[in-house]
Amino acid sequence: MTLREIQRLLDGRILTKTSNLDIELNSAFSSDMMSHVLAYANDKSILITALYNPQVLRTADLMGISCVIFIGKNKPEPEIVALANSLGITILQSPYSMYVTCGLLYSNGLKGTN
Amino acid sequence: MCDHQQCIHLTYNVSGDDFTTAGEASSNFKKKLMDLGVDRKTIRRVSISMYEGEINMVIHANGGVIDAYICTDHIDLILKDQGPGIPDIDKAMQVGYSTAPAQVQALGFGAGMGLPNIKNNTDDLSIETELGVGTTLRMRINLED
Numbered sequence: 289m290t291l292r293e294i295q296r297l298l299d300g301r302i303l304t305k306t307s308n309l310d311i312e313l314n315s316a317f318s319s320d321m322m323s324h325v326l327a328y329a330n331d332k333s334i335l336i337t338a339l340y341n342p343q344v345l346r347t348a349d350l351m352g353i354s355c356v357i358f359i360g361k362n363k364p365e366p367e368i369v370a371l372a373n374s375l376g377i378t379i380l381q382s383p384y385s386m387y388v389t390c391g392l393l394y395s396n397g398l399k400g401t402n
Numbered sequence: 403m404c405d406h407q408q409c410i411h412l413t414y415n416v417s418g419d420d421f422t423t424a425g426e427a428s429s430n431f432k433k434k435l436m437d438l439g440v441d442r443k444t445i446r447r448v449s450i451s452m453y454e455g456e457i458n459m460v461i462h463a464n465g466g467v468i469d470a471y472i473c474t475d476h477i478d479l480i481l482k483d484q485g486p487g488i489p490d491i492d493k494a495m496q497v498g499y500s501t502a503p504a505q506v507q508a509l510g511f512g513a514g515m516g517l518p519n520i521k522n523n524t525d526d527l528s529i530e531t532e533l534g535v536g537t538t539l540r541m542r543i544n545l546e547d
Contacts, residue, residue, distance in 0.1 A: 320510055321510055321511075321513045321515075322510040322511055323454065323510075323511060323513045323514075323515035323516060323519060324513060324515065326450045326453065326454065326515070326519050327515055327518075327519050327522070331442075331446070337510075339509070339510050341422070341509055341510065342422045342423075342425070343421075343422075343424065343425060343457075343509060343510055343511070344510065346424070346425030346426075346428070346429060346453070347425075347453070347510075349429055349432070350425070350428055350429065350432055350449040350450065350453050351446070351449070351450075352442070352446065375429075
């Protein structure tokens, strides 16, 4: 599934300077515990989280995760967006809850990371 | 035994003052390994191990120093802090056991997976700890053939 398709499915807003919306992302992992991400996620996956802090982006960077979906309508701090830009990570904000966000992606074919 | 005389040596000071900067050392070391053309699987194992160790230093020990050695067939990481020490290493190695404060858990860490994650991603791990003196973690990750 491309980032463009994910954005459309979620009515999502991209907060970072991302030019390539055709990048392929083939699985997803959702958690607010970064050690779980470090233990179970793989690269090429999307990280879905309700946690907005620099460690989310550091974790994504170290795992080779190129796209993070932030849940909810709160705006992340500008420093968070700036860090994502500097690390080359796309932030997409989903207006839906965690459950609905994951459900929409899963039911449209984006598999989970075990 | 590797005496590190012929290895690339990098040192990172990890600040304990600011949780928001935790992970910078691991991020910088990952970039170095990528520049050197180290394979992806090894970089991933090194990144996870170093980052978990770095986070532990910030959470529990008010920072510390990481010495990273890139050698011909392995990478060694030595993480040294002057924190409170680990009272029970066996417990600390159990998945789910955590002494991290609630505010750290709210930031996404303290799930009791740090040391188990390190163990799972290293070929060798030794922990020297003394209460009131500090902790030294020595990790080795072998490079892929």
